[in-house]
Amino acid sequence: MTATLNIGLARAALETKLFFRQRDAVIFTFSFPIILLVLFGSIFEGDLEGTGITVAQLYSAGLIGAGVMGVAFQNLAIGIAIDRDDGTLKRLAGTPMPRPAYFVGKLVSSLVLAAIEVALLLAVAVLLFDLELPTDIGRWATLVWVLTLGLAGAALLGIAVSSLPRNAKSAAAVVSMPYVLLQFISGVYIPFTELPSWLNNVAAIFPLKWMCQGLRSVFLGDAGAALELTGSYELPKVALVLGLWLVGGLVLCLVTFRWTNRGES
Amino acid sequence: MTTAIHVRGLTKRYGAVQAVGGLDLDIRTGEVFAILGPNGAGKSTTVEILEGYRKRDAGEVSVLGVDPGQATSAWRARVGIVLQTANDAAELTVRETVRHFARYYPDSKDPDEVIAKVGLTERAGARIRQLSGGQRRRVDVALGIVGRPELVFLDEPTTGFDPEARRQFWDLIRSLAAEGTTIVLTTHYLDEAEALADRVAVIAKGRIVAEGTPRTLGGRATASARVTWADGYAETDTPTALVRTLADKYDGEIPGLQIVRPSLEDIYLDLIGDAE
Structure with a gap:
């Protein structure tokens, strides 16, 4: 167990190092949600229905959720599909490395990347769009558990989805589609009040909607609760759904994960 | 072992x-x-x-x-x-x-x-x-x-x-x-x-x-060898005997002498050819 954790952490350090050495990936992964935040924050100015909440605040909450999902889900799913294609997984499978250590490495390194991403987005939102950081410890605690649960759930989903693409070349296309779709129906770009109820129901199955909802509770405060569909942030339900994704994602990973490309085993 | x-x-x-x-x-x-x-x-x-x-x-x-x-x-x-x-x-x-x-x-x-x-x-x-x-x-x-x-x-x-x-x-x-x-x-x-x-x-x-x-x-070591010399060649299972005869005939050095066993490649191609 300790060996697994130690090797897992060594792998996390290695994965993080590898990520930062791919400069183009670094720039695009981190800048994409920031550019969107600057764009949306500049286009849609003003308050929401007299609540005193700015549109920029709303997008800050949504894009932090989308950014974390990008790092955890998209990055991991594509990264693992590449590992499967270029021989990384096969080589590791031939060593005595405890197999869970690979996943510990992926999860911890995406945690590091997500923390950087969130810090960057918060800095931009505070500096450019007057986002007020929460002042009470309770909201910070909410921020931490929503992000941790959301990240872990999205990461496990990413690991499971990595088995879908046939090879590394198709991975970006296969993985990006569900990610982009989820952003549109989970209240990141389009207010969920504008979506038909069946789409809201679809979004409610996946973790992104709940992560964003939890983040809104942190950044919009009590005044924003009235904007929610149910008039409440439903934090217990957020915890429940994200927790279920954690368990479900883990089961899905264990069932679907392949150490080689399809047709090679 | x-x-x-x-x-x-x-x-x-x-x-x-x-x-x-x-x-x-x-x-x-x-x-x-x-x-x-x-x-x-x-x-x-x-x-x-x-x-x-x-x-x-x-x-x-x-x-x-x-x-x-x-x-x-x-x-x-x-x-x-x-x-x-x-x-x-x-x-x-x-x-x-x-x-x-x-x-x-x-x-x-x-x-x-x-x-x-x-x-x-x-x-x-x-x-x-x-x-x-x-x-x-x-x-x-x-x-x-x-x-x-x-x-x-x-x-x-x-x-x-x-x-x-x-x-x-x-x-x-x-x-x-x-x-x-x-x-x-x-x-x-x-x-x-x-x-x-x-x-x-x-x-x-x-x-x-x-x-x-x-x-x-x-059977590479025991396969028949091809012996070639200036005036001819022969496939034989007993190349040493042939060389001795030739040495007597030429009274010493045999001009252009070459003894070739099948290469590993010859043997290999035969083997996989037979299996086809």
């Missing part, structure tokens, strides 16, 4: 295709064993079953006393695998990669010594992406041996090498063998098998069609 690998009646089928059909194999501890065979003969499937990558359909397989179908990490620590197509970790340096892999093993060698052994000390700080194909394969070997394995699998290790790089690579394999490591080598190059292997097996159509030392494989 102990046995490193023991295989009886190994079979593997992919759908309608019988990739391996009742294969028997014994590889002794400490020997360099080459497996030859055309593409699609079942060579890779067999080796991947021995490496623990693939499940077999039937048969008895023991590698270092363990069934690779039930591989444990303790067993994996004793087996080194040098893969044929690995392009991973391109942005890491040689030293970072070897050091990291050393952590996986309970009793690993010193990473810097391993890098020196594969001749990459001068390139240790270079990113793997910047290495030539031959240097990259040396990294693969370094990763395969850093755990101090008793048995190393090398899958077509010198494909695409220039002749000088191949000779250097052969020296590396020989020095591994000199340390007592059992080596299982698959290759397309018959000169490679002849230069390195103590014994050779030829796989065709999912079976071993011949097995022996490179000098005796397929």
